[in-house]
Amino acid sequence: MIYFRRALIVVALLLAGCGGLAGEPAIVATLPPVTPSVSYPATPPDLAVGASVFAGHCTQCHGLSGAGDGALIGSGQGQIGVHPLSFRDAATTAAQTPLEFYNTITDGNIEHFMPPWKDALTDDQRWAVALYTYTLHNAQANVDAGAALTSGQPITLANLPSAENNVKLTDAQLISQVGLPAAFISSLSDQQKNDLAAYLRSLTVANAMHMGLVTSAPQVTAEPAVTPEVTAAPAAAGTGTISGQVTNGTSGAKVPADLKISLYVITTQGASAPMDATVGADGKFSFANIDIRLDQKYVVTTTYNGRAYGSEAKDGDPTTNKVDLPITIYETTDDVSVLTILAWVSQVQLVGNNLQVSDFIQIGNSADRAYSTNVAVDDKRYGGVEVPVPKDALIQSADVSNSRYTIGADGHSVIDTAPVLPGQSYIFQMVYSLPYRGDIQVEQTVPYTLSGAYRLLVNLPGATVTSDLLKSLGPQELSGVQYQSYGTSDPLKAKDSIRYGVQGGVQATSSTAAVINRDQLIPLLLIVAGLVVILTAGMIYWRGRRPLTPEPTTRSNDALVDGLIQQISELDETYNKGSLDEDIYQKRRERLKARLAALIDEDK
Template identity: 25%
Template structure:
């Protein structure tokens, strides 16, 4: 189990883990830790009034690509989701919406719906942001005049019983109202039988709004959507450093965010402040609280369209926190990224091949690489790759296709990672697995969008493998299944690696499919460890090869029935921790 503090580090330092993201990106783009088990949040309630107005921007940035700008499921990625077997519900359908309570929608937003290809947003959005977007989604099914009509009817017929703001019945309490659907609100509180159907629903809509920050009068002087001021004796300060050698930005604002882990295990944002960057490139936030356990602060700013962040845990014994912000210029030259090692594992399944592709990518310049044009919405891409045209069952680790990873061109299966890679010298591991149709022989073509320094291939023994310049270098036995290892020196951007694969079919299809779920765990814990303690170097390609071999064996034992699910999950967690120390 990942400790609470580590989870909090991951949540708060997501931007620092990624290095930098687009200003329009959630921080980070898409889920950071897709391998974390979904948290039981059936009883989750908002810590403060949700703000549907703030939820609109969150929805347009993160949800509209699939659900469409009006909630009817017509987003730019909707067709892609449907092709992969996902179903995008129409959240503008009143018959569907009136029976859905905010708590249920919040849970789906938090943990995702893997069956419908919806990723979890627990790591990419704060708790408050998830509640904000949850309540905003109700607006798609709500008639334009419902709140105005409902407000007038409520004042005439219900205010005396429930209070002008609903306080006498707890209607303005988000914790009480979150478990109630619109239909439940109508049944429990809209008791006037003289109202028409339309009027009754209008009152229900208005009552629902009383527990949010967008329509009802707040109980305190705090503006809707603004956190109550948290004060203390501490200070968070730092300076902005342009690591590309350029000048520090001017006329920009630095944002401070504070979040903590509640006793219920929820992430609660308790502070948001903004200050202009000083002429000497310094910033300081004074009178901030430090008497907090399991809390963290992050600072961020937008420079030339890119969001840069840094964060750290709060130490109550040290009420001063130094958080320098390192920024970079950006470039659109794809040579700014290079693949140190491209590793492929290929295994035969029934009428198909299963391929796991691992890329160790690093920056070669002092700038952040971004694509010239946005790949989705306002978000530009970074590292790009092309998958075989007939690939199916595509799965990325550390982010979902359609969220962090965006398919931009179906004619050549070009996919971009929207999480930018900082030029700090540390490579990033990107892992994708997919299946390919296969009978007795086929070619697999992989076009390179960036230079590749080294290629390592593990092909199941009996699966004859050839390509120009490919050399056999040894063999491995994983769980009793032999693999042949091949190497290729390098590939240049624009070059296509064509692997010719064939088999005589001598019983290979009967072998257990060890790679069906290969590398279902990305080394997220290792990323956190790297952030805190630095990265130890390993021989070229060794980490990727070790990932392939060790996780394949774990998966083989589970899928062949040699290991029960409980033991498998425990061993998988142990492997993540071990890999974290290795990275």
């Protein structure tokens, strides 16, 4: 579930133009608040159901026991380099609430490779697996020990906050709201507080005896209702042609005649082995006698100048028996003058004794070449956009296992290995922390010309923010979280600095804590105009321009499919060069194919 997808992710964001971020500051106040629709549990979440859902959907990333050691997690090719936190560790849930777990399961967290499950799981299933994972660090022994602590003052469900309210509370907050004397709670050790919370949570769920238990097969707690078996109609199929035109989007540049094109057919069983063809002198390619089916997707890829490009993944249409898959390739440039920062949003919140800053930067490329330097960051990737972090910052969003971002040689910058395509805007993201003792001055260097607006969103109740550049824009609500917003629309030159100070403030409580993820901040970032933005967690951009019209949410699955296809393509290329053992190659390919099958099943 969480961290479910392979690191190469391509997300297309389709937004209608409505002005705002790059305009006058007052326009920001007209942005409609993004408030999530939450359906609170009508009945106690069933831990047995949660265990079953977890076993069926989550173990490949989170591991059978929930320790974050699933088969897809690791530093090898075909694995996800970002390790999930262990649900077996009480620290994982200490600062979070069941509602936050539920929201992450529902809406996803793409930057951590967590897809949204709101369409794949029912509301009851999402609440069940949220409470199951939230309490997985406990066991029946903890529940019994917690019950013994209250033997002198028995607590029942009637003493607890309502179902809607208790899921908004951390364990520490919950034990303080059941009528127990404050002195008694203060006298408890950390372990006793944990046990007490385990007991209180057990009163709010069904099948509490499953707390902390692991299952490898779906569990049934009641006889399921019998539903008529329905036999699906076979998908229409035909035999036809996959063809396309390779275009070099750089003026005056040509498509090499020997360019190899690889075709992948994606079924419910995963991606087929690639079929290869070579473009003709006119840049066209064709694959004949291909089965064309409604329930299959088709995509072609190519590598040019060491950068990979690909078409959109399209469904088959047996009524025409043709699929057109055009690809655009580009020459590259390392001229930084072609880059312009169109918008920049920084989110600041207090986490422990550190200020955590999440930056989302929209960057445009005015040239007709893809921006990518010739500086290799390793044997497979080239450096691209590079953004420095403030003094004393600890970078949290890039490491040696990250497939897209890496840390600069001096340790004080984040480098993106994804090229910036011509005429497209993309999103650069980085997260870092700064030690905070109640007073800090932050200086952020601007790496490229900033022509749009900068916004600083601070979720630190009681804090004072000072800056000669940034003006107070008042409160800004995102996903029910209240921020104090600051910003400027003044243009800045490369090497200029954005300076601000933060004094005082307290860590937000769980009810006001910022749990905003990239999916919620990017619409604010891109509110300036109707854009088609391509995000990638890998080395390439896959899609060309898309129509400026809304699309169903299932398009995100198409993007994830594209990323997995590219990963398979790179794996095949490495194997064909003799750089990968046969057994390792087959195992990794099967894992990637399994992920593709799961994604395609979700689209049905």
